[in-house]
Amino acid sequence: MHKILLMLLCLASWYAGPATAAEAKPVSEDPALEQRVMQISNELRCLVCQNQTIADSHAELAIDLRNQVRDQLKQGKSEQEILDYMVQRYGDFVRYRPPVKLQTLVLWVGPFLLLAGGLFALLRFLRRRRQSPELNDVSQARLDEASRILSGKENRQ
């Protein structure tokens, strides 16, 4: 009974969701500006909830930083200038796509190196298995034996 009630409640809240969302007022009157704010926000990590960008996050700090992005865009700053501003304060980690640098080289190249290493090991393994001498020795001897038996030479001996 409780379960059914809970399910009904969930359903009810699900239906109620879109209705309240429609009442949310737009953040800015300028959709073009807002689009650029979001575009830059998508490049910046929210340090409070680290697997989200500040565009996705509802943390206080993310809202502050989005406002900061908006203000700086209004001041005519370029995207690069805004990203630099953030990196200066929060470090490279604030970039959702870390820049290619000596310190981040392992991050960028590492997976490909691992993949190459894995492929190399796999190829070597396969090749070695194909020309594995013991297998060939045995099977060749047994094949000979088998063909001898099949051809009936065995009987004549």
Next chain:
Amino acid sequence: MRRRQRSRLKGKIVARYLVPLGIFLVLVVFLGVGLGLNPRQVPSPLIDRPAPTFDLPQLHATDKRISPEALRGQVWLLNVWASWCVSCRQEHPVLVDLAKSGVVPIYGLNYKDQREEALRWLQQWGDPYKLSVMDPKGMTGIDYGVYGVPETYVIDKTGVIRYKQIGPLTPEILRDTILPLVKKLNA
């Protein structure tokens, strides 16, 4: 023939057991180190850089302002706090004790807070700060790269940030890291 077999056997053992074991051990080491890391402790780019400047009104005397330049010539702590911050409450006794010892002056950055609430909070739990400044919009917080209140900065005599603590101070961190650093910077 026997020797050949033996070396082949050895190669088999290496390939079948030792290589996976080696890979496994490397993974264990990586995961072990990873477990020990705290993902919330993001290294600050501000370490060994001049403390960002600000000019903010004081919490108690709002008509007076202060900037970090006025604190040159001494080693000091900047503690970012707020009355709404739960962990600040947790670290507060540590700060009060430190202030009592008089080893190093503590200045507070009251971050995104209401003045009345901040004052009430200090009255209730004690005021370890030489003085606190108000950053109601969190703009100075952004300049300092604050993302998890409380945070504490050790700033040297020339106004350079030497250490940043993210999260509450504990007696251990104070004893093992901050106090030795303050001593070194004061020497």
